[in-house]
Amino acid sequence: MTVEEDPKKLKLYSYWRSSCSTRVRIALNLKGLSFDYVAVNMAKGDQLTAEYLKLNPLGYVPVLVDGDTVVFDSFAILMYLDDKYPQHPLLPHDLQKKAINYQVANIVSSRIQPLQNQPMLNFVEGKVGLDEKLAWAQYHIGKGFAALEKLLKDHAGRYATGDEVFLADIFLAAQIHPAIKKFNVDMTQFPLLLRLYAAYNEIQSFQNAMPGKQPDTPPSSTS
Template identity: 65%
Template sequence: MYLEDKYPHRHPLLPNDILKRAINFQAANIVSSSIQPLQNSSVLNYIGEKVGYDEKLPWAQTVIRKGFTALEKLLKDHTGRYATGDEVFLADVFLAPQLYSAFTRFNIHMDEFPILSRLYATYNDIPAFREALPENQPDAVH
């Protein structure tokens, strides 16, 4: 929100339409509070230590699927080319890395989530999103 206020002349992170704005907040919050923290390395390592190493992946998959099910329901009547229409907004900025992680790191099958799979393919067409992939960072281990 700081960037939104600091640089109002740039492309906005949130749409002007109040419903689309609310959907963006909801989608971003599902990722940032219901999925990402629970599939974070520190949580997975804790589960591995306390429950067993073999339980890490099923835990992450369960958390991701639960969040993705909510996102599919939330976005079903609002998507265009992107999560809430034909412009990239906050929801997309949160969804792009989460989808990448889910489909490549946690072996979530894309066909389980048709809306999110379509968005994932669309995000891969955006150079800035491709450049932000973990393997494209200067400190990436190759």
């Protein structure tokens, strides 16, 4: 985890396949913020080194370093970025829309992603076997997506809460991508989310943040 350091430049500790890292990469791109990308190879255990645990005691990605400020947890990072760098706000002024954005973000970050991240899947495999691992992930993703479909059906426009990109879209894009590419979720069950995902595929800031386009993406990856 070495990088040519510019103390004035944002630094993002990231793993190419991490959906939590994807969220932050999207936000940085939307806000037009340049940053140094520090690859954390989670497959090799970089996140468990003493050096990295000083940044994030939980041993997860991402971590944002902004001068003397260190922020871990993608939700906290996004709120920090929005407070300090107000260009392209991540939350609408309308209170109802803001509440919906928070709800979407929380459903993804607390009810879907933790139940299909790699440590959880490794635990499930150890308890009930390899064959059940994919079914576990698909079940929890599907349950969360069904709730999101209901939540957004009366509020979505071109994007999740209207015709502007906000926080909900960042969380959705980062979650739908692995649902399709990694977990083979049948998205025809979720037509609204599938439509939103198609819209995200047309936004360069989103596409440049996707797993397959990162400096540490393996050459053989199809994600």
